[in-house]
Amino acid sequence: MLEVKNLNVAIGERQILNDLSLSVAPGEIAAIMGPNGSGKSTLAYVIAGKQEYEVLSGEVLLNGENVLELSPDERAAKGLFLAFQYPVEIPGVATMTFLKTALNAQRKQRGEEELTIPEFMKRVKKAGEMLDIKPDMLKRALNVGFSGGEKKRMDIMQMALLEPSFAILDETDSGLDIDAVRIVAQGVNALRSPGRGFLIITHYPRLLDHIVPDTVHVMAGGRIVRSGGKELADELEKTGYREYAGESEELV
Amino acid sequence: MTAQIIPSRTAAEAALAEAFANGKAGLPGAEAVARLRDESFAAFARAGLPHRRIESWHYTDLRTLMREALPIAPAPTREQLESLRKEIAALPAQSLLLVDGVFAPELSGALPQGVTATSLAAALASGRPELIESLAAAWADADDSILALNAALMLDGVIVEIAPGAKIAEPIHIVYATLGAEPSARFSRSLVKIGAGACVRIDEISLGLGGRTGQTNNALILEIGDAAEVGHTLALTDGRPGSMRLESFLVKVGARAKFDSFALITGAGLVRRQIFKLFEGPDAQGTLRGVSLLRGREHADTTLFVRHAATGCRGRQNFRYILDGESTGVFQGKVIVSPGAQKTDGKMLAKTLLLGAEATMNSRPELEIFADDVICGHGATCGGLNADQLFYLETRGLPPAAAEALLLDAFAGELVDELGHQGLVAAYRAEVAAWLAARAKSETRSAA
Numbered sequence: 001m002l003e004v005k006n007l008n009v010a011i012g013e014r015q016i017l018n019d020l021s022l023s024v025a026p027g028e029i030a031a032i033m034g035p036n037g038s039g040k041s042t043l044a045y046v047i048a049g050k051q052e053y054e055v056l057s058g059e060v061l062l063n064g065e066n067v068l069e070l071s072p073d074e075r076a077a078k079g080l081f082l083a084f085q086y087p088v089e090i091p092g093v094a095t096m097t098f099l100k101t102a103l104n105a106q107r108k109q110r111g112e113e114e115l116t117i118p119e120f121m122k123r124v125k126k127a128g129e130m131l132d133i134k135p136d137m138l139k140r141a142l143n144v145g146f147s148g149g150e151k152k153r154m155d156i157m158q159m160a161l162l163e164p165s166f167a168i169l170d171e172t173d174s175g176l177d178i179d180a181v182r183i184v185a186q187g188v189n190a191l192r193s194p195g196r197g198f199l200i201i202t203h204y205p206r207l208l209d210h211i212v213p214d215t216v217h218v219m220a221g222g223r224i225v226r227s228g229g230k231e232l233a234d235e236l237e238k239t240g241y242r243e244y245a246g247e248s249e250e251l252v
Numbered sequence: 253m254t255a256q257i258i259p260s261r262t263a264a265e266a267a268l269a270e271a272f273a274n275g276k277a278g279l280p281g282a283e284a285v286a287r288l289r290d291e292s293f294a295a296f297a298r299a300g301l302p303h304r305r306i307e308s309w310h311y312t313d314l315r316t317l318m319r320e321a322l323p324i325a326p327a328p329t330r331e332q333l334e335s336l337r338k339e340i341a342a343l344p345a346q347s348l349l350l351v352d353g354v355f356a357p358e359l360s361g362a363l364p365q366g367v368t369a370t371s372l373a374a375a376l377a378s379g380r381p382e383l384i385e386s387l388a389a390a391w392a393d394a395d396d397s398i399l400a401l402n403a404a405l406m407l408d409g410v411i412v413e414i415a416p417g418a419k420i421a422e423p424i425h426i427v428y429a430t431l432g433a434e435p436s437a438r439f440s441r442s443l444v445k446i447g448a449g450a451c452v453r454i455d456e457i458s459l460g461l462g463g464r465t466g467q468t469n470n471a472l473i474l475e476i477g478d479a480a481e482v483g484h485t486l487a488l489t490d491g492r493p494g495s496m497r498l499e500s501f502l503v504k505v506g507a508r509a510k511f512d513s514f515a516l517i518t519g520a521g522l523v524r525r526q527i528f529k530l531f532e533g534p535d536a537q538g539t540l541r542g543v544s545l546l547r548g549r550e551h552a553d554t555t556l557f558v559r560h561a562a563t564g565c566r567g568r569q570n571f572r573y574i575l576d577g578e579s580t581g582v583f584q585g586k587v588i589v590s591p592g593a594q595k596t597d598g599k600m601l602a603k604t605l606l607l608g609a610e611a612t613m614n615s616r617p618e619l620e621i622f623a624d625d626v627i628c629g630h631g632a633t634c635g636g637l638n639a640d641q642l643f644y645l646e647t648r649g650l651p652p653a654a655a656e657a658l659l660l661d662a663f664a665g666e667l668v669d670e671l672g673h674q675g676l677v678a679a680y681r682a683e684v685a686a687w688l689a690a691r692a693k694s695e696t697r698s699a700a
């Protein structure tokens with residue numbers, strides 16, 4: 001499970017997260033919605049361990065352990081996964097090579113054996129089929145020349161292979177057409193399990209028709225301003241973020 | 253009379269003058285060759301060792317860097333050659349062995365039909381004027397004192413001729429082996445003449461024969477006939493601290509020919525690689541690629557002169573550097589489009605990853621265009637590893653060192669992969685991986 005306690009984060013002179021607290025239980029799917037610039041990606045990056053942000057105070061607990069002192073790879077080995085709003089292109093690294101390297105790096109950190117090649121191939125095939133990723137794509141350099149939708153599906157495929165205990169999806173739906181949203185949602189739903197928590201960050205309520213959340217939080221101005229159930233997303237669908245205008249600088 | 257102020261000769265220059273004066277009578281070649289040697293040495297003596305005020309040597313000041321001229325290695329004895337038999341047993345087929353710059357036909361592999369190889373000494377003695385003209389390589393752009401020094405002191409080398417239309421399936425290897433415990437100097441000049449329509453690959457490799465310091469001044473001249481297809485690779489991977497390797501590569505590309513060349517430089521003491529590429533006939537394609545991986549105080553300079561003297565040729569120059577420690581990388585590329593060389597398509601790109609805070613990259617791409625209907629461009633980038641890429645990989649579970657190694661491997665590997673030839677890609681990828689592993693090992697050592 002994930003607990004964020006009184007988190008204050010700045011970049012340079014500017015404070016972006018303000019005393020933010022949030023808790024997601026094992027098996028829970030929590031959604032964070034909010035206008036652009038409200039700090040959603042910042043929250044995701046800080047949880048994953050990006051360096052350029054300065055944590056002024058607060059805690060991030062993953063399964064009870066404060067992870068703020070850990071490096072990103074150590075957090076990953078402890079079961080954390082972040083699907084990026086903008087997955088990064090890695091020229092010169094074949095996707096398949098990367099998948100194997102990542103999977104085995106995590107297993108090694110956890111003191112597990114490397115996967116055998118047939119076992120690895122079996123898992124890749126299964127995840128690829130679920131997310132409509134053609135074998136041809138796995139031979140290409142990671143994310144290079146992939147369409148926006150392909151990149152997002154590739155990130156979800158990594159999630160499926162790495163089997164995290166907690167996954168954050170940062171606007172995985174943005175830029176996707178409705179069929180792609182459905183494929184991604186299917187991938188996420190297939191991974192739902194009692195032990196696995198999700199934090200789904202989205203700007204648009206429509207994703208939550210496909211991945212039905214247990215809880216919904218509205219973020220504005222770097223803090224959670226409202227929390228509720230799925231009905232909160234439905235409400236936002238009608239009203240938009242106008243109501244939270246005072247809380248955020250940039251409203252869209 | 254013009255009075256020129258000539259700086260006093262350095263110890264190395266004086267030693268070279270002495271070596272030439274004492275040794276020239278014993279160098280191969282009849283009268284015409286002796287004249288060429290005299291003229292070449294005079295040109296060298298006038299200019300002296302290249303220094304920073306010579307534009308094309310600005311970043312590799314040999315006058316300062318070359319403190320001494322080592323004695324020239326004598327031609328290997330029969331016993332010395334015989335002693336190499338075991339070492340060369342593992343060489344690939346079609347290997348032409350140069351021992352301290354001297355061609356050793358008795359240790360070289362059999363050649364397929366359509367290919368002949370003779371020693372430079374034999375070629376110079378043969379009096380075939382066209383060979384001597386090719387070997388003199390009196391090109392406008394190749395007015396260089398190190399090349400002149402090579403012409404003056406060339407002891408031997410190999411002359412390979414590929415018959416017109418010959419399709420040579422397996423690569424021909426030119427293998428450099430170095431003898432002797434005493435540090436010494438070697439001067440060799442080789443020529444590969446490729447007939448029209450022939451198809452061949454020439455791979456230059458070095459034979460690791462233990463710790464090697466010394467000074468090497470090699471020249472390789474490649475004459476590519478019309479519509480020939482030629483691949484070339486060069487592995488400069490056996491340098492040692494204190495070693496100096498000066499490599500001149502002269503390539504003439506005929507009409508409609510296709511030429512593709514790749515070089516890997518690692519473990520350099522001091523390397524200067526100068527390439528003179530001349531598009532002589534129309535509608536040819538020529539690609540030069542190179543990867544330099546440097547650490548410690550290594551210094552590697554790649555300097556290109558690419559001249560488009562004919563219409564419609566496509567030139568690609570693509571070079572990458574990874575610089576660690578206090579190493580120095582130099583890339584200079586001059587693309588010259590002669591008057592009338594319309595429809596030239598020339599691109600040049602140099603990318604550098606600077607890993608060491610004390611490492612230095614000097615990059616200078618240049619274009620000189622005297623025709624109006626051309627597409628030419630160049631670019632250079634220099635920086636550290638991309639923080640977003642590192643972070644992305646780390647979130648997938650790669651420890652920082654592994655993420656870094658993966659990105660470095662990819663950066664160098666991208667150019668290697670363009671070789672397209674499976675065996676070569678695997679071999680050069682392995683060289684890159686070995687360099688990265690050695691680097692990682694020295695990092696953990698210095699961290700401990």
Ligand SMILES: Nc1ncnc2c1ncn2[C@@H]1O[C@H](COP(=O)(O)OP(=O)(O)O)[C@@H](O)[C@H]1O
Pocket residue numbers: 011016034035036037038039040041042043052
């Ligand atoms: N690396 C950064 N440098 C400077 N400002 C940043 C950086 N990252 C985010 N910000 C600022 O922080 C605020 C929150 O950004 P972000 O977390 O991306 O919001 P959201 O994901 O909700 O759209 C924005 O005003 C943004 O401009």
Ligand SMILES: [Mg+2]
Pocket residue numbers: 040041042085170171
């Ligand atoms: Mg965002």
